[in-house]
Amino acid sequence: MLEGMDILWTYNLRMAPGLIAFVLCLVLLPRAAIGIRIALYIAIFILVRDAMTPVGLWSFDDLRISFFNSPALLATLGIGSVLGVVCIVAVERDMHPLLVWRKGSLVEGAAVGLGTGLVIGLGAISLSGFSPLLPDFPPGFILGLVILVYGGNLLEEVLFRGYLQGRLESYVTPVRAALLSGLIFAACHSYLAITVTDAGWPILAFTVVEGIACGFVRMRYGIWAAVLTHGTAILLVSMPML
Numbered sequence: 118m119l120e121g122m123d124i125l126w127t128y129n130l131r132m133a134p135g136l137i138a139f140v141l142c143l144v145l146l147p148r149a150a151i152g153i154r155i156a157l158y159i160a161i162f163i164l165v166r167d168a169m170t171p172v173g174l175w176s177f178d179d180l181r182i183s184f185f186n187s188p189a190l191l192a193t194l195g196i197g198s199v200l201g202v203v204c205i206v207a208v209e210r211d212m213h214p215l216l217v218w219r220k221g222s223l224v225e226g227a228a229v230g231l232g233t234g235l236v237i238g239l240g241a242i243s244l245s246g247f248s249p250l251l252p253d254f255p256p257g258f259i260l261g262l263v264i265l266v267y268g269g270n271l272l273e274e275v276l277f278r279g280y281l282q283g284r285l286e287s288y289v290t291p292v293r294a295a296l297l298s299g300l301i302f303a304a305c306h307s308y309l310a311i312t313v314t315d316a317g318w319p320i321l322a323f324t325v326v327e328g329i330a331c332g333f334v335r336m337r338y339g340i341w342a343a344v345l346t347h348g349t350a351i352l353l354v355s356m357p358m359l
Contacts, residue, residue, distance in 0.1 A: 125190055128172045135164045148211050155212075155280045158205060162276055163305055167313045175355075177316040179245040180323050182355040188261030195261075195268030202272050215283030216275065219339040226338030227345060233330050234349025241323055241354050262355060267348035277302045277328070278335040278343045295336045299328030323354075 139161045146154060169175050174194070176183045184191055206216070219226065277298050285294035303324040310320040327350055335343035 122190070124172055124174065124185065124187075125193065128168060128174060131172060132164060132168050136161065139164070151212060152284060154209065155276070155284060158280065159276050159305065162273060163308065167309050170309070170313045177314055177320070179316070179319050180241040180354055181245050182351070183357075184262060184265065184355055186255065186258065188255060188257035191258070191261035191265040195264035195266070198265075198268040198272040202275050205275070209280075212280055212283075216279045217283060217335070217339050219341055221338055226334075226342035229338060230334055230342035230345030231349055233334055234346040235353070237323075237327055237330060237346070238350040238353025241350070245319075245354075258357070263352065266351045266355065267344065270347040270351060271344050273302075274331065274335070274340055274344045274347055278331055279340050282332060282335060291336050295332030296329060297332075298335075299325065299330070299332040302328035302331075 139157055142157055143154060146157070148154075174185045174190075206213070281301065282294050282298035285297050288294075289297065303321055306320055306324045310316050310318070314320075327347065331343040331346050334346050
């Protein structure tokens with residue numbers, strides 16, 4: 118528990134200078150500069166995500182992800198991501214129309230979202246192998262992992278499938294916006310795949326498939342369904358007993 122909190126403290130200190138710089142940019146930037154504000158939020162997310170690697174919060178083995186072995190730490194990160202969404206949505210009131218939370222049937226959207234995530238996740242781990250990355254995990258680890266993957270990917274989906282895809286739809290067709298949001302999402306993983314880790318092309322290939330799938334799920338059913346797709350896929354590739 119104490120080790121996990123020490124890592125969390127180190128993680129926050131590592132990000133602090135960059136976060137301060139980004140926040141100052143957002144404060145000084147006019148609210149009307151929506152496109153630039155969206156780009157800055159995505160850049161903040163990339164900083165927050167990629168800073169997890171050097172402090173040891175996660176590691177990669179092909180398409181498998183191994184998270185730090187602390188349920189409390191994982192849950193804290195997931196809850197922090199949800200609070201981040203609440204803050205961004207509260208601050209960016211002018212961008213509320215871009216957030217299409219739900220379209221069509223809630224039940225159908227949940228089924229499609231979960232089903233798409235299962236297909237992507239099971240496909241990825243079948244290619245990487247079903248051997249466990251974390252054979253010895255404590256009670257509560259799975260719950261902490263669930264909170265992290267769905268909370269963290271809520272933030273990611275709000276940025277990419279909410280603000281970005283919603284903004285793109287004012288310039289291009291919904292289909293093209295879905296494709297673009299997926300490809301931009303994958304491109305934003307280039308740093309993680311190439312400069313932050315040595316994971317390479319498997320992460321980029323996975324995120325192209327995942328990003329485009331989430332884009333089309335959001336186009337048809339809204340952000341909540343895309344969160345289910347994204348979160349389920351990541352849950353499976355990071356589940357220790359698979």
